[in-house]
Amino acid sequence: MFKIALVPGDGIGPDIIKQAVKVLKAIERPGEIEFEFTEVLAGGTAIDKTGHPLPKESLDICLASDAVLLGAVGGPKWDNLPGDIRPEQALLGLRKGLGVFANLRPAVLFPQLKKASPLKEEIIGEGIDVLVVRELIGGIYFGQRGRDGDRAYDTECYSVPEVERIARVAFDTARKRRRKVTSVDKANILESSRLWRETITHVAEQYPDVELNHMYVDNCAMQLIRNPHQFDVIVTSNMFGDILSDEASMLVGSLGMLPSASLGDTKRGFYEPIHGSAPDIAGQDKANPLATILSVAMMLRYSFDLTHQADMIERAVAQVLEDGYRTADIMENDMKLVGTDKMGDLVVEYL
Amino acid sequence: MFKIALVPGDGIGPDIIKQAVKVLKAIERPGEIEFEFTEVLAGGTAIDKTGHPLPKESLDICLASDAVLLGAVGGPKWDNLPGDIRPEQALLGLRKGLGVFANLRPAVLFPQLKKASPLKEEIIGEGIDVLVVRELIGGIYFGQRGRDGDRAYDTECYSVPEVERIARVAFDTARKRRRKVTSVDKANILESSRLWRETITHVAEQYPDVELNHMYVDNCAMQLIRNPHQFDVIVTSNMFGDILSDEASMLVGSLGMLPSASLGDTKRGFYEPIHGSAPDIAGQDKANPLATILSVAMMLRYSFDLTHQADMIERAVAQVLEDGYRTADIMENDMKLVGTDKMGDLVVEYL
Numbered sequence: 241m242f243k244i245a246l247v248p249g250d251g252i253g254p255d256i257i258k259q260a261v262k263v264l265k266a267i268e269r270p271g272e273i274e275f276e277f278t279e280v281l282a283g284g285t286a287i288d289k290t291g292h293p294l295p296k297e298s299l300d301i302c303l304a305s306d307a308v309l310l311g312a313v314g315g316p317k318w319d320n321l322p323g324d325i326r327p328e329q330a331l332l333g334l335r336k337g338l339g340v341f342a343n344l345r346p347a348v349l350f351p352q353l354k355k356a357s358p359l360k361e362e363i364i365g366e367g368i369d370v371l372v373v374r375e376l377i378g379g380i381y382f383g384q385r386g387r388d389g390d391r392a393y394d395t396e397c398y399s400v401p402e403v404e405r406i407a408r409v410a411f412d413t414a415r416k417r418r419r420k421v422t423s424v425d426k427a428n429i430l431e432s433s434r435l436w437r438e439t440i441t442h443v444a445e446q447y448p449d450v451e452l453n454h455m456y457v458d459n460c461a462m463q464l465i466r467n468p469h470q471f472d473v474i475v476t477s478n479m480f481g482d483i484l485s486d487e488a489s490m491l492v493g494s495l496g497m498l499p500s501a502s503l504g505d506t507k508r509g510f511y512e513p514i515h516g517s518a519p520d521i522a523g524q525d526k527a528n529p530l531a532t533i534l535s536v537a538m539m540l541r542y543s544f545d546l547t548h549q550a551d552m553i554e555r556a557v558a559q560v561l562e563d564g565y566r567t568a569d570i571m572e573n574d575m576k577l578v579g580t581d582k583m584g585d586l587v588v589e590y591l
Numbered sequence: 592m593f594k595i596a597l598v599p600g601d602g603i604g605p606d607i608i609k610q611a612v613k614v615l616k617a618i619e620r621p622g623e624i625e626f627e628f629t630e631v632l633a634g635g636t637a638i639d640k641t642g643h644p645l646p647k648e649s650l651d652i653c654l655a656s657d658a659v660l661l662g663a664v665g666g667p668k669w670d671n672l673p674g675d676i677r678p679e680q681a682l683l684g685l686r687k688g689l690g691v692f693a694n695l696r697p698a699v700l701f702p703q704l705k706k707a708s709p710l711k712e713e714i715i716g717e718g719i720d721v722l723v724v725r726e727l728i729g730g731i732y733f734g735q736r737g738r739d740g741d742r743a744y745d746t747e748c749y750s751v752p753e754v755e756r757i758a759r760v761a762f763d764t765a766r767k768r769r770r771k772v773t774s775v776d777k778a779n780i781l782e783s784s785r786l787w788r789e790t791i792t793h794v795a796e797q798y799p800d801v802e803l804n805h806m807y808v809d810n811c812a813m814q815l816i817r818n819p820h821q822f823d824v825i826v827t828s829n830m831f832g833d834i835l836s837d838e839a840s841m842l843v844g845s846l847g848m849l850p851s852a853s854l855g856d857t858k859r860g861f862y863e864p865i866h867g868s869a870p871d872i873a874g875q876d877k878a879n880p881l882a883t884i885l886s887v888a889m890m891l892r893y894s895f896d897l898t899h900q901a902d903m904i905e906r907a908v909a910q911v912l913e914d915g916y917r918t919a920d921i922m923e924n925d926m927k928l929v930g931t932d933k934m935g936d937l938v939v940e941y942l
């Protein structure tokens with residue numbers, strides 16, 4: 241029996257979480273695989289109802305679960321609130337509260353969606369498959385910040401143990417892939433990057449079978465576009481990871497398809513699609529639920545060791561695409577347009 | 592009589608500076624337009640000869656000039672020196688010493704080089720023309736940094752006047768272009784970004800004829816690829832500008848073509864191609880001198896008010912490309928391959 245905390249959040253969050261639950265229910269086998277779902281309040285919706293983006297009770301339920309699945313948080317409605325009662329605080333609070341320091345963001349081009357990539361065919365080649373491992377609960381996101389007269393400051397800060405643990409996740413993951421790690425920093429300028437580079441280099445000694453190279457963040461922003469094939473696993477800080485993972489996800493041309501997993505020291509993981517809350521299409525049966533469904537596959541793989549079931553979901557998604565079903569965001573000529581609900585049903589059917 | 596300090600620097604630096612000087616000499620008109628050139632030592636070459644990346648005398652000569660033209664600095668030879676005697680320190684020292692707070696980096700797609708862009712034709716459309724205005728002497732590049740036990744930190748810091756002056760450059764420049772400014776920050780996380788956003792918004796009141804929008808840096812990294820046409824002028828911090836301007840320059844597919852200008856409160860400017868020192872092809876007559884030659888055009892326009900001559904250089908470069916001449920980095924089928932020196936001669940001839 242696995243306990244799953246569901247955080248629908250704002251905008252299309254509830255629409256897509258509903259489809260993910262359908263898929264999880266289809267995986268259940270009484271006595272063998274069972275899920276217990278608890279819905280919790282977070283984000284803008286939580287601000288409206290309780291005045292807080294992440295009520296203590298919500299975090300407590302997540303902490304008592306085996307995995308947390310989030311839809312999306314935020315929206316223009318809450319954009320002008322002061323810094324500490326913004327929907328994003330729910331995201332940061334959950335990440336920090338759950339201790340999930342490693343954010344895994346695969347940028348994979350689905351062969352069926354090749355046309356959606358903004359890159360030329362000759363650059364795409366056989367496809368794109370880059371995994372960004374982003375440090376998630378340190379760096380400038382959580383460093384000291386404030387104002388001092390007419391100045392404002394933020395602190396980028398990393399310690400050796402913080403870098404060591406994210407490095408291990410990157411190298412371990414690379415071992416299950418193409419055994420190559422690119423560590424991205426700005427060591428020609430930043431002291432925190434020099435510590436980052438030294439520490440990664442040190443940890444790499446324990447992984448002689450994995451190739452390591454270092455790259456400056458500005459160069460990486462170029463190389464991702466010029467030749468994405470040179471990358472297998474990219475490991476980087478919270479801030480650089482935010483930028484580079486979004487860039488990488490745009491290269492594959494289908495934000496609505498990309499899942500993410502955030503892991504800590506235990507099996508408990510935090511899963512979410514990388515796209516936003518798209519308030520303009522909320523509740524209209526238009527959102528693409530596949531990124532959330534693929535996040536469920538990551539959950540099964542990383543938190544529940546249900547590798548076979550994770551593979552099944554990923555294959556079902558590929559087959560649905562292969563057979564020409566598309567939500568509006570990835571629609572092309574000659575394809576079959578379906579809504580959120582129907583897309584969820586199709587994945588269940590193909591399982 | 593304009594005084595120009597030449598900083599050939601390392602790698603291909605001397606090769607390309609030579610071509611730029613040729614072009615400047617071709618512009619000279621005795622009694623009307625005259626240039627006085629002084630060569631100064633900086634970068635790795637300066638470390639080798641004096642032990643310092645930027646000898647005081649070099650900075651003094653630059654400070655006494657009307658404009659500074661830099662080739663490139665750095666190379667693997669100096670990569671393992673300690674933090675404060677690295678070639679990059681010459682760059683930072685010159686920028687800070689000259690007070691050039693506004694770095695203008697145009698990312699323009701030359702119609703003749705359309706094929707070189709990694710983007711699909713339908714995204715390129717009529718061409719790409721984005722100008723990144725990067726704050727150059729503040730932020731995390733120059734904030735307090737250090738180590739404290741096994742931790743290392745850097746400080747991102749901006750003051751209202753620092754943001755105001757870069758904002759004015761962005762809005763003034765936008766007025767000469769398509770009157771649209773996109774300010775890029777991470778105001779949902781960083782206090783310095785919130786100050787940035789407030790200040791930009793405030794300055795914008797004085798430019799009611801310019802459209803302003805704000806965008807998060809992660810989203811901007813995506814939007815540049817998805818639809819570069821939505822941008823006219825992007826204004827952002829030193830660190831974000833470093834990443835986004837490199838990303839933008841890769842989209843146009845020809846690093847060897849892109850100039851930059853860095854300006855301060857006076858007419859004195861600092862000009863450099865955005866590409867690196869390419870030590871592997873140094874001294875082999877292979878480097879593309881066009882980015883440096885186009886940097887000269889920016890120099891004529893911004894520091895010397897020689898708009899007509901600047902236009903002439905830009906037209907000459909376009910015509911050389913139109914007639915099929917290419918250096919190795921931008922070579923395509925059916926084109927005429929030429930070396931560094933010949934390319935410089937061609938631009939002079941077409942003037």
Ligand SMILES: CC(C)[C@H](C(=O)O)[C@@H](O)C(=O)O
Binds near residue numbers: 328331780
């Ligand atoms: C919403 C925002 C705070 C968040 C981040 O910057 O981490 C988002 O961009 C992401 O990448 O999940």
Ligand SMILES: CC(C)[C@H](C(=O)O)[C@@H](O)C(=O)O
Binds near residue numbers: 428429458
């Ligand atoms: C070499 C490096 C210090 C420099 C920077 O980061 O500013 C370079 O990347 C640039 O953009 O001119």
